[in-house]
Amino acid sequence: MVDEVIDKAVSLMRTVKKCMTFFVLIAMYIVVGISIFELTIALYADIFDSAGGLMHVEIDQLLKIFGFFFIILIGFELIETIEMYFKENVIHAEIILLVAVIAVSRKVILLDLEKYEPLAIIGLGLIIIALGGCYALIKVSYRGKNL
Numbered sequence: 001m002v003d004e005v006i007d008k009a010v011s012l013m014r015t016v017k018k019c020m021t022f023f024v025l026i027a028m029y030i031v032v033g034i035s036i037f038e039l040t041i042a043l044y045a046d047i048f049d050s051a052g053g054l055m056h057v058e059i060d061q062l063l064k065i066f067g068f069f070f071i072i073l074i075g076f077e078l079i080e081t082i083e084m085y086f087k088e089n090v091i092h093a094e095i096i097l098l099v100a101v102i103a104v105s106r107k108v109i110l111l112d113l114e115k116y117e118p119l120a121i122i123g124l125g126l127i128i129i130a131l132g133g134c135y136a137l138i139k140v141s142y143r144g145k146n147l
Contacts, residue, residue, distance in 0.1 A: 018086070036072060046065060074102050074106070081096060081099065097131060
């Protein structure tokens with residue numbers, strides 16, 4: 001009797017968790033879709049001059065655009081993570097590390113070296129090394145399983 005109640009409660013919690021995961025997935029699709037729309041508007045506004053239709057892009061505008069692209073890539077990777085969790089009920093560490101690598105890459109590309117202390121830049125370098133090492137270890141462990 002008690003086991004049946006526990007089994008029903010666990011089953012209900014799994015169903016609720018799947019519903020919440022589905023809601024998060026839909027919300028991520030909406031956010032990424034809106035971000036792509038905003039990127040399109042920003043590209044048009046930054047690249048074309050309203051007066052003559054000529055291209056004029058300054059370096060700070062390019063950095064802003066590249067940052068926007070990286071944010072959208074992070075969104076895509078998060079969507080893939082949520083989809084994998086929804087399908088397999090497992091979080092894949094490789095995908096999470098890819099999201100982190102993309103986020104750190106975005107930071108490095110947009111980094112203004114004059115704004116940060118040398119210790120912060122060293123810390124960012126250590127984060128990059130750690131993420132690269134983790135990703136390499138995961139790839140090696142997957143390669144070992146596939147042999």
